[in-house]
Amino acid sequence: MRLAALFSGGKDSTYAVQVAEARGWEVTHLLSIRPADPDSMLFHVPNLHVTPLQAEAMDLPLLEERADAGEEAELEALRRAFRRPRVDGILVGAIASDYQHSRVNRVAHELGLRVFAPLWRLDPAHLVRDYLRARLRIVFSSVSADGFDASWLGRLWDEAAVEDLLRLGATRGVHPCGEGGEFETLVLDAPRFRKAIEVTRARPDWRGTAGVWRVEEARLVEKPQRRP
Incomplete structure (x- = not known):
């Protein structure tokens, strides 16, 4: 196929x-x-x-x-x-x-x-951790919903971010995977990548209640060797 x-x-x-x-x-x-x-x-x-x-x-x-x-x-x-x-x-x-x-x-x-659509209708509470288990290096590139602030722009998707997303889902109705347009993301590395992406210059652009992490310069770099 x-x-x-x-x-x-x-x-x-x-x-x-x-x-x-x-x-x-x-x-x-x-x-x-x-x-x-x-x-x-x-x-x-x-x-x-x-x-x-x-x-x-x-x-x-x-x-x-x-x-x-x-x-x-x-x-x-x-x-x-x-x-x-x-x-x-x-x-x-x-x-x-x-x-x-x-x-x-x-x-x-x-x-x-x-x-x-292999992700269609999967449980978002599980998916948010599936990304971590899949070894995706993800950052938040925009946020635009109640409960988010400028500190989320460029933030790494890690266990702490997952916990915060689940909390916002319970208290503010945020979809944990951002399917309501609450946020967007950018992948900097994944097992599928031969090289990783290094962002060398970016700026947060926050405007009132929403913002974008604007990547101005980025390049491919060799991946660090994983420990056995």
């Missing part, structure tokens, strides 16, 4: 690739959409300029499309992206967003492609 992964550089699309390959599916391409709308409901927005480094680290070709603002323009960008690789289906990291999942499925169906 040859698949192209809809890829944002965040935890879910990266983990979906890892899960898919563990199941024996062949991921041949990464597809990245860069939306003009900074508040796009369909696509991840922060730090998409880092995806070429991630693709290089994963040794996979990256196919990029730009999407004008508006739902129809974004769906048309999906169509263009899905037509480019010769694959059997599209791999997505969707967990619970019916808005995104239904639209991706609709476009794929139009083009005769199947959609594979």
Whole structure:
């Protein structure tokens, strides 16, 4: 089964690739959409300029499309992206967003492609720790919900962050995996990466009740040797 992964550089699309390959599916391409709308409901927005480094680290070709603002323009960008690789289906990291999942499925169906969503409807309370067990190095690249503040920008996804997310889920209704748009993430390293990403310059951009950790410079570096 040859698949192209809809890829944002965040935890879910990266983990979906890892899960898919563990199941024996062949991921041949990464597809990245860069939306003009900074508040796009369909696509991840922060730090998409880092995806070429991630693709290089994963040794996979990256196919990029730009999407004008508006739902129809974004769906048309999906169509263009899905037509480019010769694959059997599209791999997505969707967990619970019916808005995104239904639209991706609709476009794929139009083009005769199947959609594979290995994380769909998994328990988010388990998933938040699955990322840790899978050895993903994740940072928060944006936050925009009650209970978050500027200290979350650039914060590492670790056990303490997981506990805080679960607490915010219980007290503020935050989806622990950010499926309500509460936050976005960026993956800096994973078992699938041949090299790690080092952010050499970034700045937090906090505006009232929301913010973005803007990566200004990043590079690939050799991974440290793991202890046996």
